[in-house]
Amino acid sequence: MNPVVDYHALAPEIVLTATIVVVLIADLLFPERDRWQTSRIASIGVLGALIPVLTLASGVFTDNHFVARSMFGGAYVVDEYALVLKGFFLVTTYIVLLLSIDEIKEGDYYQGEFWYLLLSSVLGMLIMSSARDLISIFVALELISIPTFVLAGWQKHNSKSNEAAIKYYLIGVISSAVMLYGMSLIYGLSGTTMLRGIFVYLQHAPDLGLILVACFLTLAGFAFKISAVPFHFWAPDTYEGAPTPVTAFLSVASKAGGFVALLTIIFVGLYPQTDGWQPVLWFLAAASMTVGNLTALRQNNIVRMLAYSSIAQGGFILAPLAVAGGSSNHGRDAFQAVVIYLLIYGAMNLGAFAVVIAVARRTRSGAISSYAGLGVTSPALAVIMTIFLFSLAGVPPLAGWFAKFVMFRALLDAGGSWAVALAVIAAVNSVIAFFYYAGVARRIWFDAPAEGATAPRIPAALNLSIGLCVTAVVVVGVYPQLFARLGDVAARSITG
């Protein structure tokens, strides 16, 4: 039987795959000094892939009877949720490309392969957004991860970069194995890999301890991917060792990929078995925010600080999921909160990394002390960095406040002592988090610049990426409905 293929629905993936092939061939054909042209091809390809996402989505906002396109027996679905996230991944990638162009051009790197690997990972993310059965989720997750193992070690002659890659690789492989074992147990119990089938099975499942074990192992695998405490040890070393644009990619896009997998598998598959996932996620969320924040307090390297802060932010993103099982209403609120948080987190974290890259062009250092007096030497960059930092801290009217707000809203909507306890932990943590974000702002504005410090020269592409992020953070902060609507649409398509 030949499966029916809906080419329009698959167009983003097809365009991206074509781009990957073209980039590889171009790398082969172009002479060494023209290799940087491959970055252009990659950028055009990413924007090109965005077009079918928009045409597919055109129906979503105009009429409410958007029909999800389902393929391969329901294993691959293009619904509103998939489209919102595909759009998010492609835009994020475009910004990462802008960040990387000059960094890769000026560094001693292998250019063509860089774009090829990056785009392959993004292809995995696009597939992940649509994947609705265990096998395609697993394949997508590996497609996301394997290229990033190589990317993390991109600075071949740097021992830290090598260490980063090895750590990331080993832990990534172990987590995949654990997850695969969990999935195999789920398959063994339910007799299907389709998430819908698993959902139906779990609704009437016998009371088996094995189900809990299976859920636990699967979730533990994802916990590695999203670097939730206590599965986070690889993240700070990898983030610090990898080239900074790759770190930005890992901490935003690749992490979001893990969250998308988690959302899909919980809401489409495991939802009825609340005992299997709620307590685990509760613990992961509480531990991630607390440990991430407390460790971030002590960092004096900005990339490590952002790494730990992104672990903490991961805890905030997870929190609503931990109480999503009460009723379909709570589920919807939690789903919405996670999607909105991811979108906003993407904008502000990428922006912060973009500024880090810009500043490092002059200082060649990641020390937080190198930010001293940035407010004097380059005021515009300083204002923008401050906006990102305070947005990450959740201070209105910058986008971060709304992300935190929807998180609290989902927690309190669920109610009950567990949810309220998590809300209190989150509230305390957002105060702690402010301390280290403001610590950097304090360096920037309150300290005097070092002798002879000058403003970094920022290439146009980097400027554009910073501009895009800061616009998003400010506009969404003042008018959050923009992203809220996307979250709402995505949530409706999955949770009804």
Add this chain to the structure above:
Amino acid sequence: MNWFDDWALPLGVFLPAVGMVLLFFIPKKNETAIKATALLTTVVTFAVGVVILFRFNYHSGTLQFTVNEQWIPVIHSRFHVGIDGISLPLLVLSMFICILAVIYSWDHFPEPRNPRAFLALILLLEVGMNGTFAAQDLILFFVFFEFVLLPMFFMIGVWGGPNRQYAAIKFFLFTLFGSALMLVAFLALYFLSKHPTFDMVQLAKMHGEGIAYGTQLLVFGGLFLGFAIKVPIFPFHTWLPDAHTEAPTVGSVLLAAIMLKLGTYGFVRIAIPFLPRAAQAWAPWIGLLAVIGIIYGSLCCLAQRDMKRLIAFSSVAHMGFVMLGIATLTNFGINAAIFGMVAHGLITGMLFFVAGSIQERFNTREMSRLGGLLTQAPKLGWILGFCAMASLGLPGLAGFWGEFPAILSAYQPAGNISDITFRVYMVVAAVGTVLAAGYLLWMFQKVAFGTPKDEFKDAHIHDVHGPEWIAWTPLLVLIVVLGIYPNFLFKVTDPAVTRETKQVAAVLQQANRPKTEAANR
């Protein structure tokens, strides 16, 4: 002028933001143009306020100039603004003080200067402050309430005194902690109320209907912490002396004159009407903290050597009177509290201005090193004396009408709040006024009387000059006018306050009735 009614509040709130953006299109070197733009922005904003004053209906007591537009439908939050007699005086005060702040800054930019950034922060602050007083939606209120933190953080941290970094962080952390809990309380109000909504008008109408009494107490606790830290009420006040002392003069003025009022305004606008029964239960405790604040603040004042720190602690004492008035939940008490807020804004703002000018002239605020101001700069000295008199509550000046009725109102609080308790508070608060006279006169004597100390004997101290006169005269005039004819203000606030307290009283009566009946049987 119908279009004006629809646009008045959005203009009044967002014009300063427009002005701030304009500032960044002017080259940094052109300082006069920068200052002029900032001044023009605040003046135009105030002009909007003046037109509002003329078109305001002073008899109705209802919300006016309302705008209610879609904002974030997904979470059911709307852009809903409006003002009544409670918010009008504070809104106009905020618009007014901001003009004076810009004028005073004209040639008083603290190091490291950078007038453009400094003025931009003042304008940003104004957006947050005006917005808070106009907001009628909890989420909108929250956004504006938090919005003021950032500009003030940078104002203290960049332009402040030697210990500025510590003060700035402390200020931010304290308020952030309070507002995190406040936000949780807001969400609880939303989810637990009979009809889930963030609309403040509707929540005030529901009076916490549908929320169990025990939960009401907890939610009120969250609101209390959020507002109490901002006011600040003892024992949450510790950020205030540091922030005030380290902040540049204009920062202290804005902080004292308006930002502290955001907290007390929150009590009047949100905590009490939303949850009157919980307010009744909490009132004795709030009253207790208020009188502790009065006495403790006064005693601290007596122990200060730094003039600015003394004024900062006097704020703690004065806000104690305001909170005592609010805690009575009576019409009289809340009217007095609002009067107290405005009066404190004018007087303490003025005191900080004078302290800033003294520091600028002598390079110190140490009272033991100062003296003989009246001989060296008589006008400045007499202005300081005048403000000290106003601040200690001399009848005939504005300060009196904030303190005296607040003390009187404690004689008979609303609902079934214990009269005895509040009468004790009343006596303690009255003792506080004596202490206030003590520390203010002591300060005045130290700074202004006697002969100049040796180190400043030959220094050339110039008296009050141009921008200072322009910035101060309106404040001084208002202090006298409100002192002689307080009805100017009471007339504005009374209808709205009466409306609110009547509703509160009705709810309390309803709630307290079964108990008394049971007792009679």
